[in-house]
Amino acid sequence: MRPLIGVPSRTGVRGENAEKPVYYSNKSYIHAVESAGGVPVIIPIMNDYESLRSLLFRLDGLLLSGGIDVHPNTYKEEATIDLSETDAELDKLELSLAHWAWQEDIPTLGICRGMQLMNVSLGGSLYQDLATGYEGDLLKHANWQLPRNETVHSVSITPGSRMREVLGVDKILVNSLHHQAVKNLGKGIVASGLAEDGIVELLEIPERSFMLAAQCHPEELYSDNPVWSRLFQAFVDASSDKMGRQMDTLASVMRASA
Template identity: 80%
Template sequence: MRPLIGVPCRTGVRGENAEKPVYYSNKSYIHAVESAGGVPVIIPILNDHEILRSLLGRLDGLLLSGGIDVHPNMYKEEAAVDLGETDPELDKLELYLARWAWQEDMPTLGICRGMQLMNISLGGNLYQDLDTGYEGDLLKHANWHLPRNEIIHSVTIAPDSRMRQILGVDKILVNSLHHQAIKQPGKGVVTSGLAEDGIVELIEIPERSFMLGTQCHPEELYADNPVWSRLFRSFVDASANKTQQQPAIRPSAMPVSA
């Protein structure tokens, strides 16, 4: 059977007057999982944590996708002037999911915000805004005005890393759609890829069977670059190999801090 891959939803509104609240996920994440052989399952923001834990017990993998900024109070900092839009309920949900996945050794792939959130879940923090917080020459990382598959810069991959093993290359070209980035890695978080300016672009957590993150958006690139297809296939394969059992989900409530 194909593995079930959980993808947390986003919140938004629809309608001419933006009067209808909705949950949704970008199609590109869904189809990237589908193309790799997985079955994507949208995880809504539920009020009943018991129902959420019942859903999680049926999943084989977790994809933490991109999106808006994580509020800095999640890593015990005050909000800076250049902080973007945040969603406290989404932060709580995804931090809970990231910590649950770490505890249960659930295969996990984090993309952009998702990679940053994985880092926060293990005690790391972020540059709230690279342009104002990063010291040194900086590439332009926030390219939201360009097509989402536009190539912006290269990433050098650590030779002894899991990412190098999966992708099969020493350097790769990426898109760039972020204004935040990992500042201090969390406990057990290993940097496996850097941009030309030193910004962390790839991470992995060797203590777990498959827990990797990318700052770029490979879901927008895999159709044109088979290297990124390897990442999604490896993720789905790891999820398929996960022992089928009900996880012993220990937290009784969603934690909000490391």
């Protein structure tokens, strides 16, 4: 049996006159999870948050994907720049999911916005815009004009970190498609990889069984670089372990009640 991996949806519109609101997820996330042996399940933004519980207890893992800006009010700041697109309902949903995953120790993988969201969920903050807010020499991190699988800079991975154990290398090349980034780390979060300019590119939560995140987009890189396949495989394996423990617990309860 394969583990079920929740992937929060994005909102958009379809149709010639943009008259059809839709929920969706990028195919690359779906197939990255599938390639590692997981079954992706898209989580819609529902009107009744209580109804989410019917879905959540069936999930074995959570993938928080990339996307639009995280609004500064989620980390108690006023917007100091003209932000890109934001979505208050999406922020609310994903923060709720991140809190649930942390409390229940659900294996979680954050990617780009998802990494930033994980940091905010535990009290961390973000650079609202690296180009205007980061003090120091800065690489170009917003490379939206390039193909999504083109690598542009390296990341040094912290020795002894879980990310170093999973990826199996000390340094890795990454694509870079973001203008926001982690500023102050949230409670219990450890930076496990830095870009050459000091920007946090990898993080993890050591006190949980599997909570790792990457600022780059490994879902666009795993088919060309087996190092990134290891990240998705480790995530799905951790989710499988979670599923197995839940099934063992259920079997024990059923035996006790027989």
